[in-house]
Amino acid sequence: MTEKECSENCSSCSEKPKSTPNTQEKSDIHVKHVILVLSGKGGVGKSTVSVNLAYALSNHGYQTGLLDLDLHGPSIAKMLGIEDLHLQAMGDRIMPIAVTGSLKVVSIALLLNETDSPVVWRGPMKAAATKQFLGEVEWGNLDFLVVDLPPGTGDEALNIIQYAPNVEGAVIVTTPQDVAILDSSKAIKFVEMMKLPVLGVIENMSGMVCPHCGEVIDLFGKGGGEKAAARYKVPYLGAIPIDIEMRKAGDEGKPFIIRTPGETNPTWDAVDKVMENLITVIESRE
Secondary structure (H helix, E strand, C coil), X not given: CEHHHHHHHCHHHHCCCCCCXXXXXXXXXXXXXXXXXXXXXXXXXXXXHHHHHHHHHHHCCCCEEEEECCCCCCCHHHHHCCCCCCCEEECCEEECEEEECCEEEEEHHHCCCCCCCCCECCHHHHHHHHHHHHHCECCCCEEEEEEECCCCCCHHHHHHHHHCCCEEEEEEEECCCXXXXXXXXXXXXXXXXXXXXXXXXXXXXXXXXXXXXXXXECCCXXXXXXXXXXXXXXXXXXXXXXXXXXXXXXXXCCCHHHCCCCCCCHHHHHHHHHHHHHHHXXXXXX
């Protein structure tokens, strides 16, 4: 979707933001806590963490929204198995997709006519879309809004911090190797520059579970996320290994955390523990 196509179909998106990044212009959305999910680089499993966190909060009885702000590479709809659905309008309001009775989702992917259509937007269009996804969506009363951001510390991260009320803090997702830790350190410092707390660091892809013997192989090393958390004195939430079942869960649109654990599964146990640790941190701040 290009800027021209969007403006032809959506008048509000054609409007340029009327404020600078330093101007406080909070959207009128009824949410108690906004949780940002960040990564310093791509391919670390940030969207997987966002989906599983949103489901975990929903399973704990919280009214939860999940906003996919990775505008150029949205994957939340695919991971939830709703990529064939489209957002609908009711009057002047956008209706989110209700995945469960307590989990609602909005993604740019749910507005595209084709799943392979690129979103070719500059900064002002991204700002307008962020404002629209917050203020013009019928979210209802939310306990939590989980925001899946693109890699890095660019427009989308700045926009959500500017426009969203009650931003509780950020979760940083990294993998163990040095290059990922370097980039995740930049994400931590960005959050601190924005005067927000880092709710915790998650080390994803921390070893691979062998599908034959169940042993864990440290493909990308181990412990980098924990070291980064210690260095910056922020919570370390735990590690999640690489597992073919995790990949299948995302491809099949069935989040890993909602699976019945059944027999002992180290990956399910790891995901569950990380999410429980994160919820404990979040609840302790209420």
